[in-house]
Amino acid sequence: MNQEKDIDKIVLHYTDGSTKEVRKGFIAGITENELEETSEATFYMAHISGKDLATVVYAVMQLGIKLNLFGDLEESE
Numbered sequence: 001m002n003q004e005k006d007i008d009k010i011v012l013h014y015t016d017g018s019t020k021e022v023r024k025g026f027i028a029g030i031t032e033n034e035l036e037e038t039s040e041a042t043f044y045m046a047h048i049s050g051k052d053l054a055t056v057v058y059a060v061m062q063l064g065i066k067l068n069l070f071g072d073l074e075e076s077e
Contacts, residue, residue, distance in 0.1 A: 007044055007045065007046040007047075008023075008046065009021050009022060009023050009046055010022040010025050010027055010044070010046050022046065023046060023047060024046060024047040024048065024052070025045075025046055025047075025048070026043065026044070026045050026046075026048055026056045027043075027044045028041050028042070028043050028044070029041070029042045029043075029044065030042075
């Protein structure tokens with residue numbers, strides 16, 4: 001039986017050799033297929049559910065707006 005494993009923590013390794021453990025968080029991995037010119041995102045979450053997941057989605061949307069990835073939202077209204 002193939003049971004999915006829970007992620008306990010995410011460890012960040014910095015270029016200066018230091019590390020930081022994230023016990024509750026979210027990370028996205030991106031795999032690119034250059035032949036098909038596509039990419040696929042895989043999402044990893046540690047101790048995230050319900051309200052936390054909504055917060056992650058909202059924060060990523062706010063980042064997209066801040067980076068102007070959605071164009072000028074005021075023009076479409």
